[in-house]
Amino acid sequence: MTKKSILFLFIGVVFLCAVHPASAQQKVKVIVHKDVTVSEIDQGTLQKIFLGKKQLWDDGSRIVPVLLKESPVHESFLNDLINRNETQFRLSWNRAVFTGKAVPLQVFDEEDALLKYVAETPGVIGYISSGKAADNVKVITVQ
Amino acid sequence: MTKKLVRTIAVPMVFLLVSLGNAQNPDWIHIHGLIGQGYLKTTDNNYFMNTKDGSLEFNEIAVNFTVRLTPKLRGGLQLFSRDFGPNGNNDIFLDWGYLDYLWRDYLGLRAGKIKRPAGFYNTVRDMDALRTFVLLPQGVYNESMRDFTMSAQGASVYGNISLGLAGDLEYEAYYGVSNMDPDLTFTKELFLNIADDMGKGISQQMAATGGMPPGSVLSPRVVDPVLEMEHSEAVSVIWNTPLDGLRLGATRMLGKTSQSATFDFRLLMGGTTLTQITVPFESSLKFNGLDTYSAEYIWKNLTLGGEYMVTDGEITTDGQVMGYRKEQAYYGQAAYRFTKWLEIGSYYSVTYPDSEDKEGDRFKATGRPDYLAWQKDMCLTLRFDLNERWLVKCETHFMDGAGQLSPTLNPDGFKQNWQLYTVKTSIIF
Numbered sequence: 001m002t003k004k005s006i007l008f009l010f011i012g013v014v015f016l017c018a019v020h021p022a023s024a025q026q027k028v029k030v031i032v033h034k035d036v037t038v039s040e041i042d043q044g045t046l047q048k049i050f051l052g053k054k055q056l057w058d059d060g061s062r063i064v065p066v067l068l069k070e071s072p073v074h075e076s077f078l079n080d081l082i083n084r085n086e087t088q089f090r091l092s093w094n095r096a097v098f099t100g101k102a103v104p105l106q107v108f109d110e111e112d113a114l115l116k117y118v119a120e121t122p123g124v125i126g127y128i129s130s131g132k133a134a135d136n137v138k139v140i141t142v143q
Numbered sequence: 144m145t146k147k148l149v150r151t152i153a154v155p156m157v158f159l160l161v162s163l164g165n166a167q168n169p170d171w172i173h174i175h176g177l178i179g180q181g182y183l184k185t186t187d188n189n190y191f192m193n194t195k196d197g198s199l200e201f202n203e204i205a206v207n208f209t210v211r212l213t214p215k216l217r218g219g220l221q222l223f224s225r226d227f228g229p230n231g232n233n234d235i236f237l238d239w240g241y242l243d244y245l246w247r248d249y250l251g252l253r254a255g256k257i258k259r260p261a262g263f264y265n266t267v268r269d270m271d272a273l274r275t276f277v278l279l280p281q282g283v284y285n286e287s288m289r290d291f292t293m294s295a296q297g298a299s300v301y302g303n304i305s306l307g308l309a310g311d312l313e314y315e316a317y318y319g320v321s322n323m324d325p326d327l328t329f330t331k332e333l334f335l336n337i338a339d340d341m342g343k344g345i346s347q348q349m350a351a352t353g354g355m356p357p358g359s360v361l362s363p364r365v366v367d368p369v370l371e372m373e374h375s376e377a378v379s380v381i382w383n384t385p386l387d388g389l390r391l392g393a394t395r396m397l398g399k400t401s402q403s404a405t406f407d408f409r410l411l412m413g414g415t416t417l418t419q420i421t422v423p424f425e426s427s428l429k430f431n432g433l434d435t436y437s438a439e440y441i442w443k444n445l446t447l448g449g450e451y452m453v454t455d456g457e458i459t460t461d462g463q464v465m466g467y468r469k470e471q472a473y474y475g476q477a478a479y480r481f482t483k484w485l486e487i488g489s490y491y492s493v494t495y496p497d498s499e500d501k502e503g504d505r506f507k508a509t510g511r512p513d514y515l516a517w518q519k520d521m522c523l524t525l526r527f528d529l530n531e532r533w534l535v536k537c538e539t540h541f542m543d544g545a546g547q548l549s550p551t552l553n554p555d556g557f558k559q560n561w562q563l564y565t566v567k568t569s570i571i572f
Contacts, residue, residue, distance in 0.1 A: 044387075053303050053311065053383070056248050062214040070531075083387055085444055087480055087528060094571060095273045099258050099266045100219045100239050103173045103209050123214075 027130040028077045031137040033122050040141040043081060050082050051092060052102045066126040067107045068114060073129045176206040177272050181567030187558035188548050192228020200226050203269055217243045225269060229328050239294055249302040258294050260315045260379035261394050262435040262450050265292055272569035275478040275488035276524050277538045281547055282472025282494030283452040295319025295375055313381040323370035330370050332551055338363035338406045345408060359412040368404040392437035398430045426460040444480040471498035486526040494518045496546045514559040518546035535568045
């Protein structure tokens with residue numbers, strides 16, 4: 001196969017696949033366990049938490065970020081607040097896991113299960129859709 | 144040595160970690176792994192292995208165990224096995240295994256067998272499932288230097304320092320030691336090259352004194368080769384800039400290797416040994432600096448990046464500086480994710496094994512081709528994520544030059560322009 005034909009094949013695949021899936025625009029709210037003293041957080045700090053660069057709350061206790069499984073809420077959270085697509089986010093955590101620098105984040109299938117975990121577990125931070133009632137957890141503002 | 148290490152340290156550590164984790168909370172134990180299998184094919188030159196005929200000797204398997212012992216203390220290890228042509232041969236070894244105590248975000252300590260930071264991708268260089276490309280740019284991530292840079296027994300301090308509006312700074316500094324596998328292609332060729340040079344000198348001396356009858360040849364044999372990293376230390380700094388997605392990094396690695404062997408020279412004539420000369424050998428290679436400068440920018444589905452690496456090594460025998468090893472390499476890359484299942488990437492990489500002879504003048508002066516002085520690589524990659532855990536990659540490399548090719552694998556010489564094709568599939572669990 002010549003260099004030219006491979007380049008044409010490459011460009012062809014690019015055009016064939018240059019259709020983006022509709023991105024979810026659903027808004028989310030960020031929630032924490034009630035004992036977490038933070039009531040608002042800037043987007044940069046939220047990114048550092050969910051990219052594994054900030055692991056401790058200011059009082060020295062461990063931050064436990066949790067995720068929802070792939071869903072419009074999850075995509076909206078990653079795209080709008082963490083500024084990463086799902087694959088970039090997953091690769092970033094896989095790199096940390098396979099070099100021993102982190103353990104994988106816990107993923108919940110349902111918002112109710114995530115809410116229950118956040119309500120019961122100190123140090124946890126997660127997110128739910130904006131229309132979901134946030135009982136027994138603290139909603140924090142993202143600046 | 145490797146199997147003994149796995150038996151005596153890694154296996155008991157797995158049981159210890161699992162027991163400790165079970166005792167506290169079963170959710171605190173994490174077991175993960177990946178398996179990858181690839182195929183390599185080249186035209187004109189053999190690369191890493193016998194690739195002109197195509198090769199499946201290209202796989203890796205990793206399993207890691209991590210347990211959180213207290214909120215600030217973690218322990219873990221990864222068992223790893225790889226086959227990469229003549230290297231690895233699927234022996235199991237301890238890739239990393241350490242305790243990690245994070246006191247504050249800005250200060251943590253790791254102790255045990257730790258991954259060495261060098262550039263953005265050194266710590267994951269064996270696991271291509273964790274990046275876009277099958278093969279990293281070989282100038283900056285030179286396969287022959289893999290064992291110098293992968294992991295070491297020692298300790299490191301690390302942390303993330305907030306700079307307020309200026310972003311944040313990640314750092315890691317380590318000190319450690321390691322042994323090199325004497326069966327690696329790199330190690331074998333290193334000692335064979337030394338023996339070859341030494342043999343030429345002995346032949347000339349014998350010829351001058353009439354001790355070398357016409358038709359006789361001097362055959363070298365390497366006995367008990369040992370290549371050891373006496374010490375290695377590095378500092379890595381990554382600045383996550385205020386421009387979201389832009390990070391800049393720098394790593395400086397220092398170290399010293401020592402190599403020793405006994406060279407057994409036999410003067411042969413028609414299959415008969417006329418005489419035998421045994422020469423003990425010791426030398427060292429001091430790295431005054433293996434520096435890597437890195438940049439990466441992620442904007443939505445686009446990732447841009449580049450790295451520049453320069454080495455400054457000093458070869459010493461009996462306290463005398465005998466030569467220098469100065470390499471230079473750089474690359475630029477771009478990758479774009481079009482859909483959840485497709486990412487396309489490309490890089491252009493340039494390598495000069497001797498940065499003081501980029502045009503190959505020294506090769507030309509000895510009657511050899513100038514393209515031994517460089518290797519330039521244009522790479523195109525398609526990455527298909529079939530689902531979250533399974534992926535397939537197809538990659539093509541257009542090569543110019545033979546600066547990193549092995550003479551042992553290419554006994555008939557080299558071609559300047561050649562191609563490399565690879566397909567690889569991996570699963571992560």
